[in-house]
Structures are given as C-alpha cells and as structure tokens.
Amino acid sequence: MRPTGPLHIGHLVGALENWIKLQDELDCYYCIVDWHALTTDYSDTQPIRGYVRQVALDWLSAGLDPDKCRIFVQSDVKEHAELHLLLSMIVPLPWLERVPTYKEQQEELRDRVLNTYGFLGYPLLQTADILVYKAGLVPVGEDQVPHIELSREIARRFNFTYSSVFPEPQAMLTPAPRLPGTDGRKMSKSYDNAIYLNDPLKVVRKKLNGMLTDPQRTHRHIPGNPDVCPVFATHDVFSDEATQRWAAQGCRTADIGCTDCKKSLMESLSARLAPIAERREALESEPGKVDEVLAQGAEVARATAAETLREVREAMKIQR
Numbered sequence: 001m002r003p004t005g006p007l008h009i010g011h012l013v014g015a016l017e018n019w020i021k022l023q024d025e026l027d028c029y030y031c032i033v034d035w036h037a038l039t040t041d042y043s044d045t046q047p048i049r050g051y052v053r054q055v056a057l058d059w060l061s062a063g064l065d066p067d068k069c070r071i072f073v074q075s076d077v078k079e080h081a082e083l084h085l086l087l088s089m090i091v092p093l094p095w096l097e098r099v100p101t102y103k104e105q106q107e108e109l110r111d112r113v114l115n116t117y118g119f120l121g122y123p124l125l126q127t128a129d130i131l132v133y134k135a136g137l138v139p140v141g142e143d144q145v146p147h148i149e150l151s152r153e154i155a156r157r158f159n160f161t162y163s164s165v166f167p168e169p170q171a172m173l174t175p176a177p178r179l180p181g182t183d184g185r186k187m188s189k190s191y192d193n194a195i196y197l198n199d200p201l202k203v204v205r206k207k208l209n210g211m212l213t214d215p216q217r218t219h220r221h222i223p224g225n226p227d228v229c230p231v232f233a234t235h236d237v238f239s240d241e242a243t244q245r246w247a248a249q250g251c252r253t254a255d256i257g258c259t260d261c262k263k264s265l266m267e268s269l270s271a272r273l274a275p276i277a278e279r280r281e282a283l284e285s286e287p288g289k290v291d292e293v294l295a296q297g298a299e300v301a302r303a304t305a306a307e308t309l310r311e312v313r314e315a316m317k318i319q320r
C-alpha cells in the first residue's frame, strides 16, 4: 500500500479486512511502499514519512497483528531496489509502456511531469516487491490484475534467461464492495469526501449528517429510492441484513426519514470503528511501538529477501 495519506473506510472494507483474515491462513507480507509514493510525488516528499507512520498505525489499529504477519516499510529492505535494478536489464520497454495505468495516470495527474524513468518503472518495482518474497498469491483489486500478469511474464523471462528462481505469482482477487464517499462520488482523499479510520466518532457523525441522500427525496413525506442513495450504499456494507431491510422499506414507504436512516447507519459504523479507535489509543499510549513493529517486520523480510537475492545473483552468475 502506498503511503499517500490516512486510510478511510473504503480501504478497510476493500483491502484491510481481507488482509486481516488472510493473516490467519497464510504466511503474509504487508509492505508500506514508500518508494512507490516517490514515483508520483517526487517533488513534494516531505509528507511521505508522516504518512508511513500513519498507515502503519491504521493497519495495526484495524487488526493486522505483527505476531501473525510481517509488517514493514519497503525502503527498509534495500533488496527491493537491487532486484528492481537487476530485473530492469531484461524487461523490454514496451512491456512497461503498455501497462494501462501508465497512460491513464499520466492523463489523470496532468499537473505533474510523469514522463520519468521512475514512473515508467513503477510496475517493475512492484514486480520486485512481489518476486523478492517469491510470493504465490497477491491480494489485489481488478485494476491491478494487469500488473500481476506483467510480474508473471517477468518471472518467466528471468527463469528462461538464467535459471528457475521465481514462482509465477497469481492475483488473488479481493471483492471490493461499492462504497461511495459522502458526496456520492468515489471515496477519495482528493475529493474530500472520505470517512477516515482515525476520525473521532463525533466527526464521523458530522460527516454522516452532511451526507448526500436520494436527491428526489426533498421532503420527509416523499418516498425515496435507496438504490441511488450513498447512505444506503454504506448501510449495504456496514449494517446487518435486518437493518438494511428496515432502511430500504422505510425509505420506499416514507415510514422513516433520512435523519432516522443516518442515525441507524451511525450505530452500525460505530460498532465497526470503536474497536479500531480503542486499539489506536492503546498504540498511541506506547511510544516507540510502531517503530518497533516496523523494525521487527523489516528484519524478517530482509532475511527472506536476502536469500532470494543470493539465488538471483547466482543464477545471473554475478555472485562475488
């Protein structure tokens, strides 16, 4: 995950809750990829360090457990950079140029100069992040599948050119529920419409109160349509089935008002966010805890990565 700011409830249901489940089932490596943040934010690097801590704190508060998985920062394991460099020798430029997000992001972020070597190499660095641990499965959303496909191609090319070192990683598709922001658009820091994991509950309540509803329901007595309402879309993700039924029926028959509906959503959200806030408070009361977790995670990750690099150098016959 790139450290580009505090995490919101979209990250919780779109990635983190799945990761928390996986930590009980598999040997998981979760990495805060600060070098990736540089590929687009190289001219304003100042916030990145703070974001790294914030993401680590969000992960731990959400329930990632350093006794069950490795939690670390990419730049603490220099082997990622070495593997990136070595793989760059065998990857043809068109493989990188045809990655869909390369052109899309250049279009989206027109205010930045992104015709850089680092930005083009983003998916290659991502490949190094995966292959350096010989990962079998990578939990990703649909939009990342072409990147994993590229990683597989690069692994095959390395194995064919030198000798078989890397398994081909598979994408493990994470179902991401539709969760709009408070204004109905995609939840995003840049739209200022997100509910953050570190928002105090009174801030969450205020954001919910201001949340867009079915625009046709201009008065309490007018029935609404939950299918077009961001409040209901959020109920759909955070409330139990009985509450969802109550909200949908009450909305369609005008038995409930939007204030009732939002109040009930607040209860569902509080139930999910309160344990996260509690864990955050406990972590914040232990100075040095986050650094300690990241240092321990990096040590284990480094040992695995160093062994892979030893095999890579041997395969390439550049071992000293």
Ligand code: SF4
Pocket (backbone or CB within 6 Å): 213, 214, 217, 224, 225, 226, 229, 230, 231, 232, 247, 250, 251, 252, 256, 257, 258, 259, 261, 262
């Ligand atoms: S009652 Fe609920 S679902 Fe219906 S418009 Fe209001 S907030 Fe949306």
